[in-house]
Amino acid sequence: MSGSATPTPMTSHRCGPLSGIADVPGDKSISHRSLILGAMAVGETRISGLLEGEDVLDTAKAMQAFGAKVTNHGDGHWSVHGVGVGGFAEPDNVIDCGNSGTGVRLIMGAMATCPISVTFTGDASLNKRPMARVTDPLALFGAQSVGRSGGRLPMTIVGAADPVPVRYEVPVPSAQVKSAVLLAGLNAPGKTVVVEQEATRDHSERMLAGFGAEITVEDTDEGRVITLTGRPELKPQVIEVPRDPSSAAFPVCAALIVPGSDVLVPGIGLNPTRAGLFTTLRDMGADLTYENERIEGGEPVADLRARYSPNMKGFVVPPERAASMIDEYPILSVVAAHASGQTMMAGVKELRVKESDRIDAMAVGLRACGVTVDEAEDWWAVTGLGPEGVPGGAICESHLDHRIAMSFMVLGMAAQNPVTVDDGSPIATSFPIFTPLMAALGAKLDTQT
Ligand SMILES: O=C(O)C1=C[C@@H](OP(=O)(O)O)[C@@H](O)[C@H](O)C1
Numbered sequence: 001m002s003g004s005a006t007p008t009p010m011t012s013h014r015c016g017p018l019s020g021i022a023d024v025p026g027d028k029s030i031s032h033r034s035l036i037l038g039a040m041a042v043g044e045t046r047i048s049g050l051l052e053g054e055d056v057l058d059t060a061k062a063m064q065a066f067g068a069k070v071t072n073h074g075d076g077h078w079s080v081h082g083v084g085v086g087g088f089a090e091p092d093n094v095i096d097c098g099n100s101g102t103g104v105r106l107i108m109g110a111m112a113t114c115p116i117s118v119t120f121t122g123d124a125s126l127n128k129r130p131m132a133r134v135t136d137p138l139a140l141f142g143a144q145s146v147g148r149s150g151g152r153l154p155m156t157i158v159g160a161a162d163p164v165p166v167r168y169e170v171p172v173p174s175a176q177v178k179s180a181v182l183l184a185g186l187n188a189p190g191k192t193v194v195v196e197q198e199a200t201r202d203h204s205e206r207m208l209a210g211f212g213a214e215i216t217v218e219d220t221d222e223g224r225v226i227t228l229t230g231r232p233e234l235k236p237q238v239i240e241v242p243r244d245p246s247s248a249a250f251p252v253c254a255a256l257i258v259p260g261s262d263v264l265v266p267g268i269g270l271n272p273t274r275a276g277l278f279t280t281l282r283d284m285g286a287d288l289t290y291e292n293e294r295i296e297g298g299e300p301v302a303d304l305r306a307r308y309s310p311n312m313k314g315f316v317v318p319p320e321r322a323a324s325m326i327d328e329y330p331i332l333s334v335v336a337a338h339a340s341g342q343t344m345m346a347g348v349k350e351l352r353v354k355e356s357d358r359i360d361a362m363a364v365g366l367r368a369c370g371v372t373v374d375e376a377e378d379w380w381a382v383t384g385l386g387p388e389g390v391p392g393g394a395i396c397e398s399h400l401d402h403r404i405a406m407s408f409m410v411l412g413m414a415a416q417n418p419v420t421v422d423d424g425s426p427i428a429t430s431f432p433i434f435t436p437l438m439a440a441l442g443a444k445l446d447t448q449t
């Protein structure tokens with residue numbers, strides 16, 4: 001669990017060129033889903049390349065509490081002996097999902113159509129995040145929930161003893177909500193239909209099909225319509241988790257802004273529902289190339305090569321691209337501070353309900369480092385200072401948010417004065433090897449323990 005009682009300040013100093021190969025860890029979204037679907041299959045799912053970040057480890061513990069046998073064989077190799085759809089046992093203690101919105105929301109979906117009662121909690125960040133977006137559709141299946149005011153954790157969900165399938169139009173662009181409904185639909189007899197207006201990451205759809213569920217996806221006038229037939233017997237899988245594009249974003253963006261850099265980030269998934277940042281960086285004029293493009297496990301994959309890019313221009317990021325790069329706006333704002341002109345990021349109010357209010361967290365820290373940022377509820381704009389870089393020299397708050405902490409560490413690599421975050425410990429939730437990986441490329445990071 002992140003957010004230890006003792007915060008760990010971290011400082012990033014201006015560094016020389018970054019160079020080398022950055023082997024980033026496994027994809028967080030796919031890692032959570034591998035464990036959860038593995039726990040809902042009958043037999044043993046084997047997983048390699050699992051992200052061993054705190055968020056995913058909390059999901060592994062939860063699956064064990066529901067009766068699945070989860071084994072860590074070392075070096076990213078895990079196995080999950082599943083209990084079958086509808087086979088979750090009632091945990092005998094509270095399920096603590098730490099810092100993870102994905103973990104808690106997907107697990108709520110998976111248990112909501114089982115006749116068990118489960119209390120969920122998380123850290124100070126997760127316990128502030130909205131859960132009604134998930135408990136509202138789960139109520140349609142017959143699940144009941146009682147939480148703190150505003151639909152916050154800690155929260156108890158009483159799963160439906162006699163679930164009914166539902167049709168649900170997701171009101172916010174959220175893969176977590178979509179996935180919670182689909183996972184609940186697994187144990188409802190008949191067809192559960194989810195409609196989304198904007199395509200969000202489609203790992204649940206792809207993986208459900210891989211585990212043998214009957215699932216169809218149609219693009220229609222009313223949106224993307226996903227139809228799942230309940231009560232399948234899920235077949236255990238052998239899963240190789242691809243490397244996480246959201247983690248790749250940090251060495252890629254650092255290389256673009258640190259003079260003289262040339263970094264290769266191999267084996268990154270370029271699923272169009274995840275690759276919006278890389279498209280945007282190229283639109284801004286970044287020297288970012290896709291090498292050795294290939295298909296792996298049915299997904300487009302490439303080695304990303306990022307070189308110092310002093311001529312990047314400010315850009316209006318199309319709002320319809322937001323879902324495909326939702327976790328990457330904090331690090332994009334750091335690149336935008338090094339472009340010439342303004343970068344406008346609109347249609348992004350979801351950023352306000354992540355591990356922190358990410359618009360506010362970045363805006364306050366960037367301003368303290370000498371960057372002009374304008375913002376409203378649904379948009380923000382960064383005025384770039386060009387390749388000279390930013391003054392820096394501030395202590396920025398990470399608000400228990402790994403992406404904010406890593407973004408400010410990257411800012412410091414090219415800033416005129418060191419940049420400090422008050423607490424770097426949340427980085428371990430998604431990218432536990434961030435510090436040694438960046439240091440091996442040439443970054444100068446100090447952790448005060
Ligand atoms: O489904 C997922 O794995 C995720 C969905 C996104 O959240 P939302 O569904 O809230 O947009 C994203 O921010 C999160 O890091 C992972």
Ligand SMILES: C=C(OP(=O)(O)O)C(=O)O
Pocket residue numbers: 099100101102103327354355403430
């Ligand atoms: C938003 C994120 O994660 P989660 O919602 O799972 O906490 C993230 O990793 O950027």
